[in-house]
Amino acid sequence: MKESFEDLKNKVISGNQSESIAAVKKLIEEGENAKEIIDGALVPAMDTVGEKFQKNEFFIPELLVAGRAMEACMKILQPLLSAGDVKPRGTVLIGTVKGDLHDIGKNIVSAMLKGAGFEIIDIGTDVPPAKFADEVAARKPDVLGLSALLTTTMRAMKDTIEELKRKGVRDSVKIMVGGAPLTQQYADEIGADAYGRDAADAVKRAKELVGV
Ligand code: B12
Numbered sequence: 001m002k003e004s005f006e007d008l009k010n011k012v013i014s015g016n017q018s019e020s021i022a023a024v025k026k027l028i029e030e031g032e033n034a035k036e037i038i039d040g041a042l043v044p045a046m047d048t049v050g051e052k053f054q055k056n057e058f059f060i061p062e063l064l065v066a067g068r069a070m071e072a073c074m075k076i077l078q079p080l081l082s083a084g085d086v087k088p089r090g091t092v093l094i095g096t097v098k099g100d101l102h103d104i105g106k107n108i109v110s111a112m113l114k115g116a117g118f119e120i121i122d123i124g125t126d127v128p129p130a131k132f133a134d135e136v137a138a139r140k141p142d143v144l145g146l147s148a149l150l151t152t153t154m155r156a157m158k159d160t161i162e163e164l165k166r167k168g169v170r171d172s173v174k175i176m177v178g179g180a181p182l183t184q185q186y187a188d189e190i191g192a193d194a195y196g197r198d199a200a201d202a203v204k205r206a207k208e209l210v211g212v
Pocket of ligand 1 (some may be wrong): 010034043046047048049050051053054060063064066067068071099100101102103105106108109144146147148149150151152153176177178179180181195196198199201202
């Protein structure tokens with residue numbers, strides 16, 4: 001890993017927000033690409049934080065401050081991801097499922113989709129199945145994006161799809177799921193139309209789903 005990326009990664013891991021922001025700004029000034037900064041420093045930082053948490057070297061407060069440092073960096077980088085000047089490709093309604101508050105990955109996916117020309121309706125985190133179904137019925141998006149980061153909340157994706165069926169709107173929308181614990185196999189099991197491994201894959205899949 002480049003030394004400057006390693007430096008940013010360590011700042012985010014230690015949760016130092018102001019130093020992380022300064023490091024991101026410096027990388028942008030030096031001509032680094034927003035996507036590379038995310039994939040090369042910020043996501044690896046979150047991975048390390050997750051590993052430390054698992055090994056009981058980090059606890060909730062450390063998870064929280066590192067997450068906030070990541071979010072602060074994302075605020076600077078998101079507009080750069082969405083800066084593309086492309087024609088509209090369709091609408092994606094996106095949210096994190098019930099019981100789950102993780103939204104960093106969802107926000108990156110949203111920004112990348114926006115950059116690729118999709119209109120994004122982000123309905124936030126901890127979204128109950130009924131709310132997803134109501135929003136799909138009211139806003140008629142082309143794609144519904146569901147995010148989950150906990151093995152315990154993955155089930156809410158299945159519940160959401162069931163609720164869409166119950167309300168008779170399942171077939172009006174393509175469903176794309178994603179998040180660290182997800183797999184293609186799980187996506188197939190619950191009857192989703194696509195699984196996106198990361199933000200770049202999400203863009204690829206969304207384009208396939210709307211046929212562009
Ligand atoms: C930051 C963080 C938090 C922050 C979240 C801040 C925020 N605003 O999101 C806070 C501190 C709030 C938090 C809380 C908790 N967390 Co947490 N958290 C993390 C951490 C360190 C990073 C997550 C992250 O942002 N990753 C970076 C992003 C870019 O990656 P991503 O989310 O995977 O997203 C990418 C892909 O998955 C995909 N994607 C994501 N969404 C979507 C959607 C679609 C449609 C598509 C196509 C693709 C897609 O594209 C994204 C971009 O490439 C992870 C560890 C890890 N490495 O994941 C633990 C982790 C997810 N957390 C964990 C846990 C246990 C918790 C808590 C239960 C802790 C507790 N005991 O309270 C709570 C749960 C709170 C809740 N109800 O949701 C565990 C989950 C274990 C499990 N298997 O279920 C993890 C894995 C840590 C660990 N190793 O144990 N957490």
